[in-house]
Amino acid sequence: MMTFRRKYEERFFRALSFLFTAIIVFVLVQIIWTVVKKGFPSLSWQMITQEPKGGFYFGKDGGILNAIAGSFYLAVCSTILAFVISLPVALFMNIYLIRYQRLLIGIRFFLDVLWGVPSIVYGAFGFTLLMYLGYKNSLGAGIITVAAMITPIMIRAMDEVLKTIPIGLQEASYALGSTKTETAYKVFFREALPGFATAILLAFGRGIGDAASVLFTAGYTDHIPHGFSEPTATLPLAIFFQLSSPIEEVQNRAYAAAVILTVIVLVLSVSARLIKMKK
Amino acid sequence: MLLSRKLTDNISSKWMVTCLTFCLLLPLAIGTGLVFKSTPLLSEHRLSELVFSKDWFPSDNRFGFWSFIVSSVWVTVLSLIISIPLCLLSAIYLTQYAPKWFLKFMRPVIDILAGIPSVVYGVWGLLIVVPLVGDKIAPFFGKESLGYSLLAGAIVLAVMSIPYILNMLLEVFRQMPVELGEASLALGATKWETIKHSFLRKGSTGIISAFGLGFSKALGETIAVLMVVGNVVQIPKSMFDSGYTLPGLIANNYGEMMSIPSYDSALMFGALLLFVIIVIINVIFRYIIYKSEAL
Numbered sequence: 001m002m003t004f005r006r007k008y009e010e011r012f013f014r015a016l017s018f019l020f021t022a023i024i025v026f027v028l029v030q031i032i033w034t035v036v037k038k039g040f041p042s043l044s045w046q047m048i049t050q051e052p053k054g055g056f057y058f059g060k061d062g063g064i065l066n067a068i069a070g071s072f073y074l075a076v077c078s079t080i081l082a083f084v085i086s087l088p089v090a091l092f093m094n095i096y097l098i099r100y101q102r103l104l105i106g107i108r109f110f111l112d113v114l115w116g117v118p119s120i121v122y123g124a125f126g127f128t129l130l131m132y133l134g135y136k137n138s139l140g141a142g143i144i145t146v147a148a149m150i151t152p153i154m155i156r157a158m159d160e161v162l163k164t165i166p167i168g169l170q171e172a173s174y175a176l177g178s179t180k181t182e183t184a185y186k187v188f189f190r191e192a193l194p195g196f197a198t199a200i201l202l203a204f205g206r207g208i209g210d211a212a213s214v215l216f217t218a219g220y221t222d223h224i225p226h227g228f229s230e231p232t233a234t235l236p237l238a239i240f241f242q243l244s245s246p247i248e249e250v251q252n253r254a255y256a257a258a259v260i261l262t263v264i265v266l267v268l269s270v271s272a273r274l275i276k277m278k279k
Numbered sequence: 280m281l282l283s284r285k286l287t288d289n290i291s292s293k294w295m296v297t298c299l300t301f302c303l304l305l306p307l308a309i310g311t312g313l314v315f316k317s318t319p320l321l322s323e324h325r326l327s328e329l330v331f332s333k334d335w336f337p338s339d340n341r342f343g344f345w346s347f348i349v350s351s352v353w354v355t356v357l358s359l360i361i362s363i364p365l366c367l368l369s370a371i372y373l374t375q376y377a378p379k380w381f382l383k384f385m386r387p388v389i390d391i392l393a394g395i396p397s398v399v400y401g402v403w404g405l406l407i408v409v410p411l412v413g414d415k416i417a418p419f420f421g422k423e424s425l426g427y428s429l430l431a432g433a434i435v436l437a438v439m440s441i442p443y444i445l446n447m448l449l450e451v452f453r454q455m456p457v458e459l460g461e462a463s464l465a466l467g468a469t470k471w472e473t474i475k476h477s478f479l480r481k482g483s484t485g486i487i488s489a490f491g492l493g494f495s496k497a498l499g500e501t502i503a504v505l506m507v508v509g510n511v512v513q514i515p516k517s518m519f520d521s522g523y524t525l526p527g528l529i530a531n532n533y534g535e536m537m538s539i540p541s542y543d544s545a546l547m548f549g550a551l552l553l554f555v556i557i558v559i560i561n562v563i564f565r566y567i568i569y570k571s572e573a574l
Contacts, residue, residue, distance in 0.1 A: 009472075014372075014470075017371050017376065018376070018377075020364065020372070021368075021385070024385075025385075030403075031395065035399060038402075086298075089298045089299045118553065120550065120553070121553055121557075124313065124546070127533070127547075179284055180288060181291040209394070211397060211398050212501040212530055215530055243506070255402065262396075265391075265394050269387070269394040270391075273386075
């Protein structure tokens with residue numbers, strides 16, 4: 001009797017845990033399927049090659065090129081900015097501080113906490129900073145805010161890669177007479193390059209998809225920005241704003257924009273995975 | 280030659296320290312900026328009044344955050360109730376029962392889920408979850424609901440936090456010593472009994488921390504929740520009522536906040552509140568993880 005119950009329990013939980021895993025896979029497929037099915041019919045060449053024209057928000061002609069271009073400018077620039085800050089920090093942690101384990105643990109702890117801060121808080125902070133400095137919503141402000149948001153993520157991702165490099169490599173490099181900087185940028189950087197690529201793609205994906213941080217800082221406009229001081233549209237906000245419209249054509253465009261954003265993010269995710277696998 | 284190499288080394292290490300200092304000062308700057316911006320509000324109102332009052336009439340200069348806090352906690356707790364069993368059991372399945380290739384197959388699935396932007400989750404929520412709650416779940420419980428409800432927000436949030444929590448749980452189970460399982464199996468326990476009595480107990484701190492961090496992640500989520508939760512200022516009575524979360528409040532009113540006095544100050548106070556709560560939660564659970572790893 002007892003063994004029967006135990007066997008039954010074993011089977012039950014085995015089946016249940018499989019079911020729950022299957023649910024997760026199903027939900028992912030369902031999300032992508034839903035978004036593509038709803039948005040695909042409204043997707044057109046015009047959508048991705050034109051800026052909004054007069055009456056766009058009443059369902060007339062035009063596209064969302066402003067948002068696509070804006071998002072790319074924003075994500076590319078903030079990724080570069082974050083990279084310029086993250087690379088030295090990650091290298092510093094793993095070369096200069098390698099013998100100070102306690103301090104290193106402290107910094108990692110700190111960065112992890114920073115990672116947990118929600119993007120809306122970064123957005124609000126960016127906004128306060130703008131007000132304080134007397135600037136307006138602009139591409140530049142958006143870039144700085146998003147860069148601040150993705151920097152902790154990028155540092156930790158790079159750090160995880162650098163952590164795996166054996167200390168012997170460092171010692172060998174010193175023994176040959178290189179300075180710490182040369183060790184960092186010539187030896188470690190090259191060794192960790194594939195891993196860095198993954199980290200960059202990860203951060204880029206985060207930057208292009210985030211709405212809450214750019215809401216306050218980047219503004220919104222119907223034109224492609226021509227400088228850092230101009231406001232810019234972004235894809236997530238284009239989706240968000242157009243969805244709140246009561247007009248069906250406008251809503252459909254939001255769904256189409258959601259397909260574009262999803263495809264971009266999927267491509268990023270898959271390429272990051274491929275680079276990781278090749279390594 | 281030697282001189283220039285030394286100089287490069289010198290400059291480069293200074294730059295590294297500068298960047299690190301910058302990163303370390305960032306949260307301090309965020310905190311200071313938000314405190315600075317919410318001082319006007321704090322000098323007019325008492326802190327307890329701001330947090331515990333439910334009167335939200337910005338044009339009347341009355342700012343009570345209670346209904347937003349209650350909504351936020353409702354949505355977040357509900358989402359955890361959904362995601363905890365899902366994540367825990369799938370982590371168990373993937374690490375204990377499933378063949379290796381299946382775990383390999385799941386990694387990109389988790390990655391993609393983590394990468395989907397929050398606004399896309401919002402679109403999915405609008406198209407699928409809101410009708411589901413309004414037409415199926417609420418009538419099933421004999422309630423009426425438009426679908427834009429705390430439950431809809433919680434379901435979307437639960438799905439969004441799956442990759443985050445699941446990744447941490449997989450790590451917890453991966454670090455489980457093999458001998459522990461073998462000892463238990465040798466004593467005649469079934470696989471499930473081993474998991475239940477040994478692994479869950481051994482990994483309890485890690486598991487609890489994963490859920491704690493999931494809680495803080497869900498608490499700060501903005502756009503997706505904003506799109507499905509209904510955004511009505513009220514103290515919700517059931518999970519089928521509409522709510523209005525704290526991040527949603529901040530995001531939704533940035534347009535008009537400059538036209539009403541102290542409104543911007545109030546929203547920045549909301550952001551400060553969120554920042555402080557989330558940092559505290561993060562510090563606690565990260566510390567627990569760190570302690571359990573150090574042992």
